Amino acid sequence: xxxxxxxxxxxxxxxxxxxxxxxxxxxxxxxxxxxxxxxxxxxxxxxxxxxxxxxxxxxxxxxxxxxxxxxxxxxxxxxxxxxxxxxxxxxxxxxxxxxxxxxxxxxxxxxxxxxxxxxxxxxxxxxxxxxxxxxxxxxxxxxxxxxxxxxxxxxxxxxxxxxxxxxxxxxxxxxxxxxxxxxxxxxxxxxxxxxxxxxxxxxxxxxxxxxxxxxxxxxxxxxxxxxxxxxxxxxxxxxxxxxxxxxxxxxxxxxxxxxxxxxxxxxxxxxxxxxxxxxxxxxxxxxxxxxxxxxxxxxxxxxxxxxxxxxxxxxxxxxxxxxxxxxxxxxxxxxxxxxxxxxxxxxxxxxxxxxxxxxxxxxxxxxxxxxxxxxxxxxxxxxxxxxxxxxxxxxxxxxxxxxxxxxxxxxxxxxxxxxxxxxxxxxxxxxxxxxxxxxxxxxxxxxxxxxxxxxxxxxxxxxxxxxxxxx
Numbered sequence: 001x002x003x004x005x006x007x008x009x010x011x012x013x014x015x016x017x018x019x020x021x022x023x024x025x026x027x028x029x030x031x032x033x034x035x036x037x038x039x040x041x042x043x044x045x046x047x048x049x050x051x052x053x054x055x056x057x058x059x060x061x062x063x064x065x066x067x068x069x070x071x072x073x074x075x076x077x078x079x080x081x082x083x084x085x086x087x088x089x090x091x092x093x094x095x096x097x098x099x100x101x102x103x104x105x106x107x108x109x110x111x112x113x114x115x116x117x118x119x120x121x122x123x124x125x126x127x128x129x130x131x132x133x134x135x136x137x138x139x140x141x142x143x144x145x146x147x148x149x150x151x152x153x154x155x156x157x158x159x160x161x162x163x164x165x166x167x168x169x170x171x172x173x174x175x176x177x178x179x180x181x182x183x184x185x186x187x188x189x190x191x192x193x194x195x196x197x198x199x200x201x202x203x204x205x206x207x208x209x210x211x212x213x214x215x216x217x218x219x220x221x222x223x224x225x226x227x228x229x230x231x232x233x234x235x236x237x238x239x240x241x242x243x244x245x246x247x248x249x250x251x252x253x254x255x256x257x258x259x260x261x262x263x264x265x266x267x268x269x270x271x272x273x274x275x276x277x278x279x280x281x282x283x284x285x286x287x288x289x290x291x292x293x294x295x296x297x298x299x300x301x302x303x304x305x306x307x308x309x310x311x312x313x314x315x316x317x318x319x320x321x322x323x324x325x326x327x328x329x330x331x332x333x334x335x336x337x338x339x340x341x342x343x344x345x346x347x348x349x350x351x352x353x354x355x356x357x358x359x360x361x362x363x364x365x366x367x368x369x370x371x372x373x374x375x376x377x378x379x380x381x382x383x384x385x386x387x388x389x390x391x392x393x394x395x396x397x398x399x400x401x402x403x404x405x406x407x408x409x410x411x412x413x414x415x416x417x418x419x420x421x422x423x424x425x426x427x428x429x430x431x432x433x434x435x436x437x438x439x440x441x442x443x444x445x446x447x448x449x450x451x452x453x454x455x456x457x458x459x460x461x462x463x464x465x466x467x468x469x470x471x
Contacts, residue, residue, distance in 0.1 A: 079329065102314040103256060103268050109142040109243040110308060111152055112185045112260040113212075113226075115174035117164040118200055131168050133201040134161065139259040139266070139307030140179060140226070141316065142233075142242045143343055150233045150240075152179060153343050154306030155321045155334075156217045156224040157284045168200070172285070176202060177212040177226050181237050182266045184208040208236055216346040218360045218470045219284055222291060222321055222334060223342040225350070243308055245340045246315035250384040251276050255296045255333075257320050259307025271298030271329075273317070276387070277429060280332055282322060292429055293332040294318055300331045309333045316340075341436030345470075348439060360470040362435040363462055366400020367393055367407060371428045388426045401466065405445060405457040415447035417456065422447065440464045 076083050115136045123129040138158035144151040159174045169175055176196075191203035210232045217224030233240055250273065257269050275295035281288050296309065300320050309318040318333030342360050349357040371389040378385035393411045396402045407413075416423045416434045419442055425431055438444065445459040 099254065099256065099270065099312055102310070102312055103258070105241075105314040106243065106256065106258055106308060106310045107182045107266070107268075108239060108241040110182045110258045110266050111140045111142060111179040112182075112266055113138045113140050113152075113154060113158060113306065114178050114203075114205065114209075115159055115161075116176040116202060117161040117174055118169040119161065119163045120165045131165050131200075134163070135203065136161070136174075137260060137263045137303050138305040139303065139320075141306075141308040141319070142240060143225070144347065145230055145233075145240070145242050148230055150228045150230045150242075151215075151343075151347060152212065152226045152228065153319060153339065154224050154226065155319065156219050156222045157282075157321070158306045159214050159217065159224045159226065160219065160284060162285045168198075173214050173217075177214060178205050178209045179212050179226070179228065180205075180208055180210070181233070181240060184236050185260075185265055210236060215350050216359045218342050218346070220289060220291075220471050221338055221342045221360065222282070222284065223319065223339055223346070223360075225343055225346045243310075243316050244314075245336050246311055246313065246317050249273055249276065249294065249311065249317040249336060250386065252384060253317075254312045255298045255317065256310040256312075257296070257298045257300050257304065257307060257333075258310065259300060259304030259320060261301035261303050263303045269299040271296050274330070277335065277427070280322065280324075291322075292335065292338065293322070294335045296320075296331050296333060297329040298331060299329075337430075337433040338436070341433055342470075345436050360436070361467040362470050363401065363438055363466040364468055365402050365435070366397035367402040368395045369413065369428050369431060370394045386426065389428065391425055391428050391431060401444075401460050401462075405460050407446060407448070407457060408450070410450075412449040413446050414449060414454070417445045417447060417459075419443055436470075438462060440467065 072085060079087075115138070117134045117136070118131050119134040120128050121130045121132045136158070138154060140152040140154035140158075142150060143153040159177060160172055161169075161174070162172065164172045166172060185208070191205055193201050193203055196202040210228050212226040212228045215225050215227050253273050255271050255273050257271075258266060260266055261269075273294060274297050277292055278295055279290050280293050282291050283289070294317075296318075298309070298320075300307070300323060304320050305322075307320045308316050309320050311317050316339070317336050319339045320331070320333045322332040324330040324332075345360040345362070349359065349361055369391050372392050374387060374389035376385055376387050391413045393402075393407055393409055393413065396407055396409060413425055413431065415425055416431065418434075418438065423430075423434055425434070440462055443459050443461045446457045448455060448457060
């Protein structure tokens with residue numbers, strides 16, 4: 001049975017009264033490299049380097065080369081006795097690849113974020129005793145740029161504080177957001193305090209700080225978009241480039257995280273994708289919700305929230321957002337289908353000319369589905385495999401879009417057809433993720449298998465009234 005994971009806190013760092021608090025991210029060290037450091041006629045010494053800066057030595061007698069079995073034994077000391085040999089090879093072989101050029105490219109789109117909120121201050125007994133400015137820091141990725149605006153993707157929990165005083169803060173989202181580009185970020189959080197127009201403390205972040213504004217987000221997807229003036233961005237660094245999302249990801253591939261761990265500046269860690277999709281429980285506001293996530297063993301720390309997770313091509317495969325405090329080497333990212341789908345959705349409705357549309361919107365189709373015949377298939381041609389399942393209609397709501405196009409209970413849905421273009425559905429979550437890509441005016445239908453017959457339902461053109469706010 002799948003074990004639910006309660007993440008007590010997310011990986012954003014709060015800076016209050018010169019204190020730095022790490023919130024809810026595993027800090028277990030991982031192996032980053034192995035090198036021969038000394039050798040003579042009697043023995044060779046290899047040094048194993050870990051992500052937390054510590055080292056360990058491995059001595060091989062008679063000057064022989066270290067064997068794979070000896071390295072495997074050392075890896076089990078780090079990762080646990082249940083580490084399989086295949087898992088060891090995946091971890092070790094990743095170390096031999098030089099990804100410096102890929103990382104260098106990805107750094108061009110990486111930013112560090114600061115957010116400010118007016119929060120209620122409580123006394124020793126938990127009673128409200130006033131308000132004060134709270135400052136948090138996180139990470140982000142430059143996602144789109146045009147002549148006027150630069151759009152940065154981050155986590156919703158980076159720009160949201162459930163502790164914000166709605167009256168004085170003007171809601172729960174940050175009253176001020178600034179970002180720093182890689183190479184221009186400050187190495188300290190000791191900024192000069194000053195008063196804003198309302199008389200609250202704010203900070204002078206220096207000449208390299210770029211003012212941003214929140215334009216939309218989704219709490220239930222933990223994705224937000226902030227905007228900066230492109231002129232301000234290019235004035236700091238004319239070489240900034242937006243990141244590009246990958247088409248897919250798979251278990252075992254390299255996962256490179258770029259973020260702002262513990263507010264020490266933008267840095268890089270590397271690991272692999274451990275699980276392509278699982279559900280975790282997070283609490284961003286006052287409610288615990290379930291989030292679909294991809295699991296990684298890449299080290300991430302407080303302040304890494306909102307940072308990019310890249311593959312070996314320098315393409316985004318996710319946005320890092322959480323870690324498990326109880327289990328080692330288990331961290332999480334929002335997978336690319338949700339991150340890109342939500343970001344594109346937010347930007348579409350931000351640009352649609354309707355000032356009342358803010359955030360993300362999806363249509364209600366009116367069905368529930370269940371998965372059957374779930375299986376894993378390996379493709380030797382590409383060198384990796386994937387899990388597929390049959391998506392079976394469980395219930396159809398009366399009068400819904402699903403009912404109007406003719407979907408019935410026990411239909412097996414194999415594809416979403418959008419404006420004549422077929423999108424294959426391999427997992428139940430593919431159906432939900434596809435809803436993020438739909439817009440008013442789109443014509444949709446479904447390819448289904450009913451009994452032994454494969455057919456396509458009738459079509460339906462979406463109208464604005466079909467859409468609901470994605471909280």
